Amino acid sequence: MERTINETIASGGIPGGVLLIERNNIDFVGTYGYRALVPQREMMTRDTIFNIASLTKVVGFKLFFHEDKPSMMTPKQVMGMEPVNKSRIKEPPRYINYQ
Numbered sequence: 001m002e003r004t005i006n007e008t009i010a011s012g013g014i015p016g017g018v019l020l021i022e023r024n025n026i027d028f029v030g031t032y033g034y035r036a037l038v039p040q041r042e043m044m045t046r047d048t049i050f051n052i053a054s055l056t057k058v059v060g061f062k063l064f065f066h067e068d069k070p071s072m073m074t075p076k077q078v079m080g081m082e083p084v085n086k087s088r089i090k091e092p093p094r095y096i097n098y099q
Helices: 002-010
Strands: 016-023 025-036 062-066 069-073
Touching: 002 016, 002 025
Parallel strands: none
Antiparallel strands: 016 025, 062 069
């Protein structure tokens, strides 16, 4: 996951991101790249606040494990605004290439 995030940042796909891995407790938090590019570059931090008013530029998702298998939820599913397709819970996560 870290390699994919760093490669996507290096190729200009995204300016930065935060990765949180949790299983009962927070096991890992990683910050990558920048939270701002203009007017000056600011490094991403663990406490960066994201504006979710426009999800056209910022895509969030929650990766969770069900029966020790990864699954992915969209922001609307995390907030309970959209049903989770239970038939896909056991499928491995997919990522979107934004280039």
